[in-house]
Amino acid sequence: MGGGFSGLAAALALGRAGWDVRLVEARDRVGGRTLTRWLPDGTQLDLGAQWLGPTQDRMYALVAEYGLTTFPSAALGAPVLRWGGGLHPEPPEPTGRVLARLDALAARLDPAAPWLAAEAPEWDRLPLSGWLADAAGDPAGARYLGRLLAGGLLATGPDEISLLQILFYLRSGGGSALLLRMAGGAQQDRVVGGPAALAELMAQRLAATVGPGALRLGAPVTVIAQDAGGVLVRTDRDAYPADAVVVAVAPALAGRIRYDPPLPALRDGLTQRMPMGSAVKVHALYPEPFWRADGLSGVGTSATGPVTETVDNGTPDSTRGVLTAFSYGDEARDLRRMSPDARRAAVLDALVAMVGPDAARPDGFVEHDWSADPYTRGCFCGVLTPGSWRGYGPALRPPVGRVHWAGTETAVGWTGYLEGAVRAGERAAAEVTAGTSGYR
Amino acid sequence: MGGGFSGLAAALALGRAGWDVRLVEARDRVGGRTLTRWLPDGTQLDLGAQWLGPTQDRMYALVAEYGLTTFPSAALGAPVLRWGGGLHPEPPEPTGRVLARLDALAARLDPAAPWLAAEAPEWDRLPLSGWLADAAGDPAGARYLGRLLAGGLLATGPDEISLLQILFYLRSGGGSALLLRMAGGAQQDRVVGGPAALAELMAQRLAATVGPGALRLGAPVTVIAQDAGGVLVRTDRDAYPADAVVVAVAPALAGRIRYDPPLPALRDGLTQRMPMGSAVKVHALYPEPFWRADGLSGVGTSATGPVTETVDNGTPDSTRGVLTAFSYGDEARDLRRMSPDARRAAVLDALVAMVGPDAARPDGFVEHDWSADPYTRGCFCGVLTPGSWRGYGPALRPPVGRVHWAGTETAVGWTGYLEGAVRAGERAAAEVTAGTSGYR
Numbered sequence: 001m002g003g004g005f006s007g008l009a010a011a012l013a014l015g016r017a018g019w020d021v022r023l024v025e026a027r028d029r030v031g032g033r034t035l036t037r038w039l040p041d042g043t044q045l046d047l048g049a050q051w052l053g054p055t056q057d058r059m060y061a062l063v064a065e066y067g068l069t070t071f072p073s074a075a076l077g078a079p080v081l082r083w084g085g086g087l088h089p090e091p092p093e094p095t096g097r098v099l100a101r102l103d104a105l106a107a108r109l110d111p112a113a114p115w116l117a118a119e120a121p122e123w124d125r126l127p128l129s130g131w132l133a134d135a136a137g138d139p140a141g142a143r144y145l146g147r148l149l150a151g152g153l154l155a156t157g158p159d160e161i162s163l164l165q166i167l168f169y170l171r172s173g174g175g176s177a178l179l180l181r182m183a184g185g186a187q188q189d190r191v192v193g194g195p196a197a198l199a200e201l202m203a204q205r206l207a208a209t210v211g212p213g214a215l216r217l218g219a220p221v222t223v224i225a226q227d228a229g230g231v232l233v234r235t236d237r238d239a240y241p242a243d244a245v246v247v248a249v250a251p252a253l254a255g256r257i258r259y260d261p262p263l264p265a266l267r268d269g270l271t272q273r274m275p276m277g278s279a280v281k282v283h284a285l286y287p288e289p290f291w292r293a294d295g296l297s298g299v300g301t302s303a304t305g306p307v308t309e310t311v312d313n314g315t316p317d318s319t320r321g322v323l324t325a326f327s328y329g330d331e332a333r334d335l336r337r338m339s340p341d342a343r344r345a346a347v348l349d350a351l352v353a354m355v356g357p358d359a360a361r362p363d364g365f366v367e368h369d370w371s372a373d374p375y376t377r378g379c380f381c382g383v384l385t386p387g388s389w390r391g392y393g394p395a396l397r398p399p400v401g402r403v404h405w406a407g408t409e410t411a412v413g414w415t416g417y418l419e420g421a422v423r424a425g426e427r428a429a430a431e432v433t434a435g436t437s438g439y440r
Numbered sequence: 441m442g443g444g445f446s447g448l449a450a451a452l453a454l455g456r457a458g459w460d461v462r463l464v465e466a467r468d469r470v471g472g473r474t475l476t477r478w479l480p481d482g483t484q485l486d487l488g489a490q491w492l493g494p495t496q497d498r499m500y501a502l503v504a505e506y507g508l509t510t511f512p513s514a515a516l517g518a519p520v521l522r523w524g525g526g527l528h529p530e531p532p533e534p535t536g537r538v539l540a541r542l543d544a545l546a547a548r549l550d551p552a553a554p555w556l557a558a559e560a561p562e563w564d565r566l567p568l569s570g571w572l573a574d575a576a577g578d579p580a581g582a583r584y585l586g587r588l589l590a591g592g593l594l595a596t597g598p599d600e601i602s603l604l605q606i607l608f609y610l611r612s613g614g615g616s617a618l619l620l621r622m623a624g625g626a627q628q629d630r631v632v633g634g635p636a637a638l639a640e641l642m643a644q645r646l647a648a649t650v651g652p653g654a655l656r657l658g659a660p661v662t663v664i665a666q667d668a669g670g671v672l673v674r675t676d677r678d679a680y681p682a683d684a685v686v687v688a689v690a691p692a693l694a695g696r697i698r699y700d701p702p703l704p705a706l707r708d709g710l711t712q713r714m715p716m717g718s719a720v721k722v723h724a725l726y727p728e729p730f731w732r733a734d735g736l737s738g739v740g741t742s743a744t745g746p747v748t749e750t751v752d753n754g755t756p757d758s759t760r761g762v763l764t765a766f767s768y769g770d771e772a773r774d775l776r777r778m779s780p781d782a783r784r785a786a787v788l789d790a791l792v793a794m795v796g797p798d799a800a801r802p803d804g805f806v807e808h809d810w811s812a813d814p815y816t817r818g819c820f821c822g823v824l825t826p827g828s829w830r831g832y833g834p835a836l837r838p839p840v841g842r843v844h845w846a847g848t849e850t851a852v853g854w855t856g857y858l859e860g861a862v863r864a865g866e867r868a869a870a871e872v873t874a875g876t877s878g879y880r
Binding site for chain 1: 561564565566567569570597599600601660662692695696698699702703704705706708709712713715716718769770773776777809811812813814817818825826827828830831
């Protein structure tokens with residue numbers, strides 16, 4: 001169940017293995033945390049997950065397999081970094097040193113079992129903000145790094161995650177350079193037509209190979225019951241008997257399903273302790289990408305104000321200027337409490353501070369808040385709370401009888417990304433075909 | 441909805457105010473996190489919440505109103521405190537000083553809005569374990585205090601909660617002395633027949649005053665839909681139209697309901713960040729309370745091993761010895777991973793270390809794990825994760841349209857206790873009758 005990339009990948013893998021598969025999805029669309037909106041002039045706006053980068057091999061392979069193409073993210077010119085009360089071309093001094101130290105620590109853990117690291121108890125209890133305060137040495141650097149890492153990577157605040165959580169994430173994604181870079185990193189490429197178009201093609205392939213009834217949209221799963229004979233997946237209207245079920249949604253969503261028998265306490269406890277990140281993603285639209293004329297890339301990171309990150313989100317086939325702003329954690333919560341007009345004004349003020357006064361007059365403003373969507377509950381992904389990795393991390397992947405867990409949160413490599421979603425779905429499908437629980 | 445003390449108190453208050461009330465409860469019984477089991481010889485075992493103490497005025501008033509009585513908890517003789525590798529009659533040296541300092545810090549916050557304290561950002565990010573390491577000065581003291589406070593009060597580990605969470609709890613319950621004492625504190629008295637008997641009488645009163653259909657058991661609420669005209673509460677089989685609904689369950693349970701329209705992002709975010717505590721409560725039964733003959737009260741606190749607290753849980757009308765053991769956080773999780781036999785052996789070893797070799801041969805052993813119950817998901821109560829109080833605490837009580845929030849987690853005074861449950865239910869009922877949301 002779950003028609004995002006993880007569920008699609010699992011269903012396709014099971015279909016290829018000859019299983020009779022049903023993919024049951026709550027929404028009336030597939031694609032999960034990806035969503036593309038088209039402006040009347042044809043400009044593509046990616047409202048959710050949007051990037052691919054080096055070593056995300058499964059995603060590039062899928063893009064090719066389904067006849068889609070990618071294009072390089074627009075990042076022409078200099079970045080704007082806002083910290084210590086001003087704008088700079090470079091991050092604050094301790095940044096490189098601190099990132100190197102984090103990568104070195106991350107190399108000491110196994111991304112398949114970060115809770116086993118010798119230092120895991122200490123790293124799990126330590127808030128990232130506290131560690132950064134010591135490691136950066138100066139408050140401006142710590143503040144910048146906190147927003148860059150907790151915000152930019154996990155859409156949360158540096159007080160809300162542990163050092164272990166960020167180390168796991170850095171390790172899973174191949175290190176800070178790969179994770180943070182545009183070109184050469186996880187923000188390198190975009191999909192022509194948006195990643196949601198790939199999900200749509202995967203769904204069509206599923207219907208073509210398994211049968212037109214393989215995909216059930218608009219069907220939120222309410223109950224998963226299992227016994228020695230099989231598993232029964234219930235929605236409001238239907239019931240699907242099966243040999244096994246792959247739950248391909250984030251733990252915060254899996255925890256809303258009723259299980260019979262109930263989940264073991266440790267697995268249920270995990271679903272109580274892995275909240276989704278908290279991001280507001282806003283697209284400010286302009287007649288043209290005016291910042292490029294000023295030599296700016298539109299790519300920015302800010303240690304102050306409501307916006308932590310900006311990016312030039314234009315596409316090669318459109319002359320429209322698209323400046324996308326991301327707000328995380330505390331700042332995202334503050335924005336949510338505002339009226340739409342006040343929120344718009346606050347975001348535009350922040351954009352003006354980053355790329356100049358022309359940002360004040362967009363001719364379009366599109367916001368999307370995944371935290372307000374009950375079938376997502378937040379983005380980018382679920383994040384274990386401080387002190388929870390050691391006790392509940394071991395419950396992340398082991399199947400519970402006939403119930404297998406997918407979703408990007410369960411990925412060992414590229415967790416939190418589309419790549420992790422696909423890998424996790426294919427891993428769960430392999431568990432099922434291998435009969436891990438002995439039911440086949 | 442929710443037939444624990446909070447829901448019962450809310451329904452009775454609304455009934456008294458002339459409202460036509462339905463109390464919808466998932467289980468086939470009322471009482472929530474209270475449950476009494478009777479041994480064949482008539483000995484009363486309280487498997488869940490069991491104590492009352494000074495300043496818990498609403499609970500004592502209810503006990504009297506419904507013609508029940510209380511009896512003092514058995515605590516005859518000396519306590520046994522296990523720390524620093526041995527048994528002691530006194531806690532480690534820093535204990536008194538550290539508790540006084542915590543009480544002094546707690547006095548600086550408003551229990552109705554702990555997130556507004558000047559120091560809230562710092563206190564919210566700091567793990568209790570980290571603060572204790574500094575404050576206690578010696579590791580043995582920090583370890584003892586961590587288990588006493590995070591475990592004994594919140595059924596969790598000192599790495600899993602923030603300093604702000606424990607300060608809020610200390611303030612809400614009137615300070616460490618009131619919270620931790622047996623006589624003179626929150627463990628002073630028990631209810632003859634168990635608190636579940638009081639819940640049963642409250643349910644009978646509700647049926648008598650509102651009508652026999654007022655209570656609907658075995659009816660898990662699945663959907664709460666509201667619009668300008670009213671609210672509709674759905675279970676698997678029925679739908680209840682109403683002017684307002686009081687959701688009298690913990691946030692971790694409220695988060696499993698589907699809301700239409702969806703909850704605001706901040707309220708939904710709260711339900712993702714307030715996991716239930718994690719306790720295993722075990723009753724070891726003996727022909728007689730042998731520890732009393734050795735001058736021991738059976739009351740113990742241990743900084744080592746699987747059991748953090750013990751208590752003599754005998755009743756005046758039974759000669760049976762009942763030694764009740766509590767395990768929390770890491771230790772509770774370790775016990776859950778064991779086979780029943782191994783768990784029993786581990787607990788009995790710990791009891792032997794506390795009260796002597798006679799503890800090794802009980803003639804009965806009754807365990808109850810509220811974390812394995814899908815309509816509770818853990819105990820004693822929901823606890824906000826580190827870094828979450830500031831962002832999500834403000835969403836704890838404000839109604840969302842016609843949906844009002846009760847449950848002991850929303851109490852200002854005695855949160856986490858039966859007293860807080862009743863106060864929260866009556867507060868939510870008062871919101872409804874006052875027409876806070878303007879729907880009446």
